[in-house]
Amino acid sequence: MGKIVPTLLLLVHGALVWSYDLRAESTPPFPVADGGSWTAGFAKAKALIAKMIYLEFKVNITTGYTGNCVGFTGEVPRLNVTAVCLQDGPDGVRPARRVSQFPAGITTAATWNRDLMAARGAALGQEFHDKGINVASAHLHRLGPVTGGPLGRSPFGGRNWEGFSPDSYLNGVASYLTVKNAQEQGVITCAKHYIGYEQARTGADRWSETFRDPYNLTEVYSVFPPLVQTPISSNFDDKTAHEVYMWPFAEAVRAGTGAIMCSYNEINQTHSCSDDATLNGLLKTELAFQGAVISDWGGTWDTESSALGGLDISMPGTGFNIPGSPVFGLFGAFFGAELVALVENGTVSEARLDDMVLRTLAPILQHQDPSTYPLPTIDVNDLNKPTNNVRRDHYTLIRDIGEEALTLVKNTGGLPLPNPASMQSLAVIGEDASASPYGATSCGDTGTACQIENNGTMTMGGGSGWAYPPYTIDPLAAINAFVRADGPDINAHLENWDLAAAALQASRSETALVFINAYAQEGADRHNLTSFSNGDALVKAVAAVNNNTIVILHIPGPVIVEDWIDLENVTAVLIAHLPGQESGHSLVPVLWGQKSPSGKLPFTVAKDVSDWPPNNIVSDPVLAPQANFTEKLLIDYKWFDAKNITPRWEFGFGLSYTTFKFGELGLVKSFKADNTSVQHTAEPFAKVGDSGSSMYDVLYTASVRVTNTGKVQGAEVAQLYISFPTSEDEPPNLLRGFDKLDLAPGQSGTATFDLTRKDLSVWNVVDQRWEIPQGTFTLSAGASSRDLRAVSTHTFA
Numbered sequence: 001m002g003k004i005v006p007t008l009l010l011l012v013h014g015a016l017v018w019s020y021d022l023r024a025e026s027t028p029p030f031p032v033a034d035g036g037s038w039t040a041g042f043a044k045a046k047a048l049i050a051k052m053i054y055l056e057f058k059v060n061i062t063t064g065y066t067g068n069c070v071g072f073t074g075e076v077p078r079l080n081v082t083a084v085c086l087q088d089g090p091d092g093v094r095p096a097r098r099v100s101q102f103p104a105g106i107t108t109a110a111t112w113n114r115d116l117m118a119a120r121g122a123a124l125g126q127e128f129h130d131k132g133i134n135v136a137s138a139h140l141h142r143l144g145p146v147t148g149g150p151l152g153r154s155p156f157g158g159r160n161w162e163g164f165s166p167d168s169y170l171n172g173v174a175s176y177l178t179v180k181n182a183q184e185q186g187v188i189t190c191a192k193h194y195i196g197y198e199q200a201r202t203g204a205d206r207w208s209e210t211f212r213d214p215y216n217l218t219e220v221y222s223v224f225p226p227l228v229q230t231p232i233s234s235n236f237d238d239k240t241a242h243e244v245y246m247w248p249f250a251e252a253v254r255a256g257t258g259a260i261m262c263s264y265n266e267i268n269q270t271h272s273c274s275d276d277a278t279l280n281g282l283l284k285t286e287l288a289f290q291g292a293v294i295s296d297w298g299g300t301w302d303t304e305s306s307a308l309g310g311l312d313i314s315m316p317g318t319g320f321n322i323p324g325s326p327v328f329g330l331f332g333a334f335f336g337a338e339l340v341a342l343v344e345n346g347t348v349s350e351a352r353l354d355d356m357v358l359r360t361l362a363p364i365l366q367h368q369d370p371s372t373y374p375l376p377t378i379d380v381n382d383l384n385k386p387t388n389n390v391r392r393d394h395y396t397l398i399r400d401i402g403e404e405a406l407t408l409v410k411n412t413g414g415l416p417l418p419n420p421a422s423m424q425s426l427a428v429i430g431e432d433a434s435a436s437p438y439g440a441t442s443c444g445d446t447g448t449a450c451q452i453e454n455n456g457t458m459t460m461g462g463g464s465g466w467a468y469p470p471y472t473i474d475p476l477a478a479i480n481a482f483v484r485a486d487g488p489d490i491n492a493h494l495e496n497w498d499l500a501a502a503a504l505q506a507s508r509s510e511t512a513l514v515f516i517n518a519y520a521q522e523g524a525d526r527h528n529l530t531s532f533s534n535g536d537a538l539v540k541a542v543a544a545v546n547n548n549t550i551v552i553l554h555i556p557g558p559v560i561v562e563d564w565i566d567l568e569n570v571t572a573v574l575i576a577h578l579p580g581q582e583s584g585h586s587l588v589p590v591l592w593g594q595k596s597p598s599g600k601l602p603f604t605v606a607k608d609v610s611d612w613p614p615n616n617i618v619s620d621p622v623l624a625p626q627a628n629f630t631e632k633l634l635i636d637y638k639w640f641d642a643k644n645i646t647p648r649w650e651f652g653f654g655l656s657y658t659t660f661k662f663g664e665l666g667l668v669k670s671f672k673a674d675n676t677s678v679q680h681t682a683e684p685f686a687k688v689g690d691s692g693s694s695m696y697d698v699l700y701t702a703s704v705r706v707t708n709t710g711k712v713q714g715a716e717v718a719q720l721y722i723s724f725p726t727s728e729d730e731p732p733n734l735l736r737g738f739d740k741l742d743l744a745p746g747q748s749g750t751a752t753f754d755l756t757r758k759d760l761s762v763w764n765v766v767d768q769r770w771e772i773p774q775g776t777f778t779l780s781a782g783a784s785s786r787d788l789r790a791v792s793t794h795t796f797a
């Protein structure tokens with residue numbers, strides 16, 4: 001804790017916001033303002049707090065309990081305040097049945113389609129809402145859109161697929177749309193994991209998230225006694241914090257997220273959930289976040305430093321009492337009675353405690369009417385109890401996202417397949433093409449029982465980002481249904497190890513589809529970037545005997561494909577990402593050309609593991625492991641561009657069945673006052689003589705004409721990249737806009753890119769503010785980060 005250094009009082013959109021000198025240590029900016037949109041919720045919450053005459057009432061709101069949900073806060077029966085229910089996760093309600101398994105975040109990003117991102121947020125929000133979480137006054141679900149942590153600093157990160165993209169801008173757009181549209185359904189989102197949570201593991205073995213928590217998890221890889229080794233410390237500088245890792249969280253905050261989850265890692269050797277600098281400073285003061293910070297389960301290490309450092313709700317608080325675990329439960333017991341004592345003796349002020357309660361209740365009371373919000377129907381202790389079906393017709397959206405995410409990365413003529421009536425035979429090869437012999441729901445409530453071979457097609461990664469699929473449409477099922485009248489005979493071989501048998505089926509077929517995959521999950525980082533279950537050998541065995549071999553990959557991020565990618569008989573490669581329950585239905589229309597593929601890679605695929613920045617996963621078995629983010633701003637394509645490394649496929653890349661021509665790049669000054677921020681941030685910036693008061697005012701609009709010059713309908717994602725003046729220490733190119741246009745043959749459309757003040761700014765670490773630099777900017781529009789077709793130069797400052 002440091003001294004309060006109030007520098008000025010700002011009037012931001014009519015709301016009083018305290019501003020502090022961020023270079024000094026900060027302190028909680030309480031009382032919080034209403035951020036511009038939670039006025040009613042704040043008033044109701046304040047009235048309730050005034051009635052909380054005992055500290056125990058207030059403390060109960062901040063402390064986790066167990067129950068039918070993944071987490072509950074305490075209740076205040078005397079005031080009719082019932083418990084707040086918190087529940088996973090980013091790809092569906094978990095653990096729960098009778099819900100949808102949506103496409104993963106990374107899959108959604110691969111569509112580059114704002115409407116689909118928004119629709120997915122809304123549909124997820126509906127399912128959480130309809131599962132109803134009890135309480136008179138409070139419903140809060142831990143619907144965690146993974147908005148920037150992990151971002152994907154390392155391609156090995158076990159949880160990257162839960163989030164959207166390692167590009168902060170693309171991730172930010174998806175985060176904003178997910179939060180905004182989910183919360184419009186009444187559910188409160190919890191954006192996670194704040195901040196710098198870029199590798200799952202910290203211990204000796206990469207395949208284990210060892211020591212991510214402070215307690216003895218009886219992990220087989222443990223090399224130190226419990227409570228001795230600290231979680232990994234992510235050490236990153238101020239500019240990197242602002243321009244890379246905070247960016248998507250700023251989008252979640254201005255979209256109005258009611259909660260943010262602090263992460264397991266340390267930041268600069270301080271536990272994230274007690275880090276004054278990033279919680280009270282960056283999040284609550286600079287981003288003016290008005291909601292509650294909730295600890296990830298086990299992310300709290302003690303009560304005092306967390307309460308003072310900016311944590312508002314400790315989860316699971318009183319702990320999970322699982323048999324055989326230490327006295328306080330698996331995750332220890334923090335807040336509760338200890339917080340009462342700390343407030344009683346003045347170590348934590350009552351104003352801070354009020355602030356915690358206010359931040360928790362205000363967004364809930366703003367968004368939820370206790371008299372109409374549905375009652376909870378889930379019970380995490382008995383998942384097979386009858387419960388309501390909340391899926392509606394979300395399967396159509398799930399299918400559409402899977403379809404638009406399909407990213408065609410090689411095509412020498414293999415796709416689209418010809419008219420089915422003209423085909424004699426089609427081989428469908430690989431375990432990943434088929435249903436699991438054990439059934440689609442045998443994977444457990446984290447999916448982790450299905451990580452090896454023979455578990456059927458891969459629709460999702462594992463851990464708390466998994467959701468039970470109600471069913472799975474595997475690729476073979478959808479293909480069989482499609483060909484049944486006049487299509488080809490199907491020669492299937494549905495395992496990966498008997499290469500001779502696979503080759504026999506392929507050799508009998510005109511065309512062969514080979515399905516391979518790779519798995520990733522929470523609790524681990526990827527061991528390698530190789531396809532699983534003999535996948536590379538399977539592709540080679542098929543391609544040796546079939547001159548029209550088409551490879552489909554279900555993957556959580558990059559895989560190395562160099563073993564077979566240049567084989568002449570491999571005539572097309574389609575990346576299908578992690579599509580959720582409608583996998584096969586998403587695929588068939590694109591295989592047969594009813595739809596042109598229009599996905600673009602939301603990450604870079606390299607030719608070799610060593611092409612990525614070094615040391616991006618730290619595996620030193622030491623007591624205090626350190627991850628120094630020495631590559632700073634240069635993650636994913638920004639590293640490859642800066643170091644002149646040619647990737648296999650660059651960020652933003654994806655082919656189509658048609659072709660597109662780009663016209664000239666236009667730019668007009670077009671001031672539009674920020675009307676997209678639901679909550680207003682207090683990010684400081686330099687005024688350069690223009691009007692406007694928000695980082696999110698639109699200052700310019702760029703545009704480029706795109707024409708479909710091919711023979712079939714198709715959608716192109718026009719992408720805008722910016723190069724800052726060379727005086728700035730910035731990556732060569734940064735994504736700053738995208739627009740997806742669906743065009744008929746011969747048709748033209750105009751892609752437009754609104755550029756906000758923030759889009760044109762860099763973080764000045766000396767002046768501690770965003771600034772539009774002086775000098776010449778280059779704007780480029782094109783079809784990928786390395787296929788830039790229209791270029792122009794400008795000055796802005």
Ligand SMILES: *[C@@H]1O[C@H](CO)[C@@H](O)[C@H](O)[C@H]1NC(C)=O
Nearest residue numbers: 056057060065074075076077
């Ligand atoms: C705190 O919440 C717990 C769990 O819901 C409840 O049993 C207890 O009565 C509450 N305490 C107070 C003081 O209201």
Ligand SMILES: *[C@@H]1O[C@H](CO)[C@@H](O)[C@H](O)[C@H]1NC(C)=O
Nearest residue numbers: 051076077078079080081136
């Ligand atoms: C709690 O609810 C009951 C029943 O609706 C009501 O009689 C009582 O006045 C309420 N108490 C408070 C403090 O609001």
Ligand SMILES: *[C@@H]1O[C@H](CO)[C@@H](O)[C@H](O)[C@H]1NC(C)=O
Nearest residue numbers: 216217218222223224225226
């Ligand atoms: C963790 O706890 C288990 C069960 O109490 C014990 O057998 C094991 O030795 C402990 N592990 C470590 C690393 O202390």
Ligand SMILES: *[C@@H]1O[C@H](CO)[C@@H](O)[C@H](O)[C@H]1NC(C)=O
Nearest residue numbers: 236237238241267268277278
């Ligand atoms: C980490 O510490 C360095 C050195 O004090 C500081 O410049 C930087 O802003 C800190 N990073 C974060 C995310 O707080």
Ligand SMILES: *[C@@H]1O[C@H](CO)[C@@H](O)[C@H](O)[C@H]1NC(C)=O
Nearest residue numbers: 338341342343344345346347
């Ligand atoms: C305040 O209470 C806490 C918790 O009981 C205790 O650890 C701490 O020493 C006390 N501090 C003072 C200044 O009394």
Ligand SMILES: *[C@@H]1O[C@H](CO)[C@@H](O)[C@H](O)[C@H]1NC(C)=O
Nearest residue numbers: 438442443449452453454455
């Ligand atoms: C996944 O496949 C492995 C290997 O065949 C098998 O042992 C395991 O039982 C399968 N798990 C499920 C849940 O299907």
Ligand SMILES: *[C@@H]1O[C@H](CO)[C@@H](O)[C@H](O)[C@H]1NC(C)=O
Nearest residue numbers: 207526527528529530532533
């Ligand atoms: C890659 O890692 C997975 C998971 O640990 C393992 O099963 C597989 O054998 C590894 N592949 C290679 C080629 O090392």
Ligand SMILES: *[C@@H]1O[C@H](CO)[C@@H](O)[C@H](O)[C@H]1NC(C)=O
Nearest residue numbers: 543544545546547548568569
């Ligand atoms: C390509 O496939 C044909 C069978 O259609 C096979 O004869 C040929 O050897 C294959 N080429 C290579 C390089 O494996």
Ligand SMILES: *[C@@H]1O[C@H](CO)[C@@H](O)[C@H](O)[C@H]1NC(C)=O
Nearest residue numbers: 413507509510545546547548
């Ligand atoms: C592929 O093989 C088939 C016969 O198996 C042959 O008719 C066809 O011409 C071959 N295609 C190419 C591109 O070599």
Ligand SMILES: *[C@@H]1O[C@H](CO)[C@@H](O)[C@H](O)[C@H]1NC(C)=O
Nearest residue numbers: 235615618620625626627628
């Ligand atoms: C991280 O950076 C610190 C400070 O520069 C340095 O002392 C330490 O050795 C570095 N650790 C690793 C693992 O590179």
Ligand SMILES: *[C@@H]1O[C@H](CO)[C@@H](O)[C@H](O)[C@H]1NC(C)=O
Nearest residue numbers: 671672673674675676677698
């Ligand atoms: C924001 O303003 C623009 C015009 O500047 C308008 O087209 C748009 O509909 C407005 N959006 C909202 C959410 O009000």
